[in-house]
Amino acid sequence: MSPAHQYKRLENEVVNGLQKWLRQRWQSLAAFCKRVYQKGRQRFTVMFIPHSEKRIFNFQISVFTLIFVISLMGLVLAGFIVLATHFTGTNERYVRIARNLNASETSLESFKDEIIELRKVAKDFKARMEEVLSVVGTEDAANYLEKGVGGELTTLVSLEELDEGNLRDLSELRSLRSYLDNSVAPLSEIHKLLQAQRALLVDIPSLWPLKGARGNITNDFGFSRNPFTGGAYVHKGIDIAWGYGTPIVATANGKVLRTGEDSLGLGRFVVLRHDYGFHTRYGHLDRWVVQLGQEVRRGQVIGYMGNSGLSTGPHLHYEVGIGTNVVDPKQFLSIRSPLIESK
Known part of the structure; x- marks a missing residue:
């Protein structure tokens, strides 16, 4: 027998064997599905027997229906669990947000109070500084101060900026207020000293005696x-x-x-x-x-x-x-x- 015929024969055997195996698997699957179908069509009778003389209530339910009902109840229960978990997590987040908002409002009030005190101290500081500069002889002491870095002291921090999130650290504000507050008393002493020196100088004959001329x-x-x-x-x-x-x-x-x-x-x-x-x-x-x-x-x-x-x-x-x-x-x-x- 030629090799071509041998090859053809082998191919037929493989195809026939595969077809036979597929038929067996299909028959097994069909038999399994038939058994499942037959089992699923089996019915159970559920009876409710009252202790009184009332009529007994009963009904029949198939295995398929029972499985469907149990699956549906399981899905509903799982949905409730998921929703409850999500609600609990959301509620906790809302509680945290509310707590943070309360803390922020408290902090904001502290900032506002501190800034109000800072502006009061800065205003007093500016007044003392103006007194010192006026004794020294600086022309227009108020404008001189406003030309400094940051502008006028009393507008160092604007209350309106608090709502825009441009807040400085509270400890820094308190430190600045303490620094300015502690500077007021030395400035007052310097002012008194300069006034005393000026009082001494104006009593010493040091002014040129001709007015508007050098001579x-x-x-x-x-x-x-x-x-x-x-x-x-x-x-x-x-x-x-x-x-x-x-x-x-x-x-x-x-x-x-x-x-x-x-x-x-x-x-x-x-x-x-x-x-x-x-x-x-x-x-x-x-x-x-x-x-x-x-x-x-x-x-x-x-x-x-x-x-x-x-x-x-x-x-x-x-x-x-x-x-x-x-x-x-x-x-x-x-x-x-x-x-x-x-x-």
């Missing part, structure tokens, strides 16, 4: 030559020449000690007495505009430059004395301080 110093303090006799003498002050009628001001706070006229000396003059043993003399005036015993303030006009007395032209003779001694006025006129320069 020219034509004769210094000390040994000099008399322009009329040519002899040497001790010049007790300095001579400042400028235009006739230039306003002359008090160089420190004081009181008018003397006014008068010496035709052979200083001409019309004014003498002021100051604290700490100082006195100042203003000579060769055209006229004075103060009265004996009058209180005068630093920078107040007391007279006008003239050419009275022994004078070679319009000028001011200015003297500074301490006790019974006269000193060089220029050592006090060189005093400069922002505490008094802007006043």
Whole structure:
């Protein structure tokens, strides 16, 4: 027999064997399904027998129906369990959210209270700082503060920003409030110290005696030559020449000690007495505009430059004395301080 016939024969045997196996499996499956169907069609009788003489109630139910009912009840029970579990989890989440919201509201109220206190302290701090800057002589102290980093202190934190979530850490706010609060007292002490220093400086004759003009110093303090006799003498002050009628001001706070006229000396003059043993003399005036015993303030006009007395032209003779001694006025006129320069 040729190989082709052998191969054909083998192929037929394999196909027949496979068909036979499939028929057997199909027959087995059909028999199984038939048995299941027959079992499922079997009926059970359920009877309800009352203890009274009432009629007995009964009904029949197939295995298929029973399985369906049990499966349906199982699915319903499983659905209830799933829903109950989901509801429990959701309820717990809602409880956590509500708890977090309550905590956030409490924290928000704490922030608002802390910020209100911070703004109060910042306002007090700013007021103290303005007092210090005003004594130092900074022009427009409020604007000076607002030019600092962050702007005005009282608007450091806006309450409206709280609802936008732009909150700073509460501990940082408390720390800042404590820092500002602790800074108020030292600033007040600095303000008192500066005020005391200013009170001292305004009583020392350090202001230039000509108002609105610098003038020219034509004769210094000390040994000099008399322009009329040519002899040497001790010049007790300095001579400042400028235009006739230039306003002359008090160089420190004081009181008018003397006014008068010496035709052979200083001409019309004014003498002021100051604290700490100082006195100042203003000579060769055209006229004075103060009265004996009058209180005068630093920078107040007391007279006008003239050419009275022994004078070679319009000028001011200015003297500074301490006790019974006269000193060089220029050592006090060189005093400069922002505490008094802007006043």
